[in-house]
Amino acid sequence: MNARLAEQATADAVATDRELLQRAQASRVYDVAHETALDDAPLLSARLGARVLLKREDQQPVFSFKLRGAYNRMVQLDAAQRACGVVAASAGNHAQGVALAAAKLGIRAVIVMPVTAPQVKIDAVRRLGGDFVEVMLAGDSYSDAQEAAARVQAERGSVFVHPFDDLDVIAGQATVGLELLRQCPNNLHAVFVPVGGGGLLSGIAACIKAQRPGVKVIGVQATDSDAMARSLESGERALLNEVGLFADGTAVKQVGALTFALCQRHVDAMLRVDTDAICAAIRDVYQETRCVPEPSGALALAGLKQYAAAHGDIDGALVAVVSGANMNFDRLRFVAERAEVGEQREAVFAVTIPEERGSFRRFCAALGQHSITEFNYRIGDATRAHLFVGIQTTGRNEREALATAFRAQAFDVLDLTDDELAKLHLRHMIGGRSPLANDERIYRFEFPERPGALTRFLGHMHPDWNISLFHYRNQGADYGRILVGIQVPADEQPAFRQFLDTLGYPHCDESENPAYRLLLRE
Known part of the structure; x- marks a missing residue:
């Protein structure tokens, strides 16, 4: 009995494969697709x-392959089925295919999409379907939308156009x-x-x-x-x-x-x-x-x-x-942020260095010729400074070599490249008010965004004044933009202004900025 059942299952599978190939070869997708x-x-x-x-x-006309299956299913409907209309559930691309097919064939369609569907897809469905399509939003995923579509089908007697589990759609x-x-x-x-x-x-x-x-x-x-x-x-x-x-x-x-x-x-x-x-x-x-x-x-x-x-x-x-x-x-914005890490072209580290003169220079020396893609720091401890730093790399081996170079300088290192919490959230949360930021002045600087530009900027910073805040992220623009907090006592202000003039970078004093005073000043 089991052998006969297995033989029958094999025969059924072969028949399905043959029918699928025949339907694909005879498909009418090119009425609307190319x-x-x-x-x-x-x-x-x-x-x-x-x-x-x-x-x-x-x-494709709807910027997705889904048009092929949706149209091939709907063009097979007889007159009675077309009169009943269709219902579909989709995260977006199948919906666009159904909408265009409905308009092309003159069939009424209800399309249920999850509320999480991108707005660009929802708008496209309405545009493609015109007066033939009604869009409903339900649930957080395709499966939730499918359940809602099943209820609509039961209420209206429409034909369900499945986004994937139908032989004509697959063909x-x-x-x-x-x-x-x-x-x-x-x-x-x-x-x-x-x-x-x-x-x-x-x-x-x-x-x-x-x-x-x-x-x-x-x-x-x-x-x-x-x-x-x-x-x-x-x-x-x-x-x-x-x-x-x-x-x-x-x-x-x-x-x-x-x-x-x-x-x-x-x-x-x-x-x-x-x-x-x-x-x-x-x-x-x-x-x-x-x-x-x-x-x-x-x-x-x-x-x-x-x-x-x-x-x-x-x-x-x-x-x-x-x-x-x-x-x-x-x-x-998110894609650009994460693509470098996905290609292993950016490594992300938390590096702890002593809060003392010369530490930044030793950190820059450990970087060698690598370009910094992100640098976040806020003074928070009298003895240690915690840096969040992104560095341009060519692969995992280079990432490990960088960690070794930092440790050779007696810096503590935590590799955050694969840490989702750090990449999504913590990189934006470094900072806040600090009781140690006495005599802090806040400046914005700009410089031409070239390889090694940030490292050169750090190298020009005068060692006599302590950096209490630093924020930089390479955004792919022509100019790099940095926010720096520098602790300068009142009697040293003239010397500091002279230093800024010789630094050679465009800058703007933001020390009286109301947002800074509200969010970062004690």
């Missing part, structure tokens, strides 16, 4: 030592795989695909394995939204209690039953990447294309880089699917 470019990434290729290609789904997404096989006919090593519910991954994997089984298909998920990875590891669909919201397009608590079964048969491996790695990949895509992907859109490239770093010589091209570019502009 074949996107498979672009070489020469900068990444040179850096990683392997040919890297980017499948540019961010170039629409699978056309991405068919395209890249046509575009890259020779020497293809692996394709990396972002994963939420699994529609894109399962569709691409099934089509690639049907036509070129030797090509690896690797799924990539955020570490805090890894439902597919956990499911494949355990052999059954996992249900996450919570999902991360940075890569909102793939924030799914549970993958689909159909997508899970397809991925079990056809996916070679799963990779997990953290937020810093995603931010670094966003920057990489920008540097190659001058386009900015959303976090989920950069997932595949983050995984590709992880794979390339772990696998030496690679025979054949590596393809990353850039799945979408619906980026909230407000997130760019």
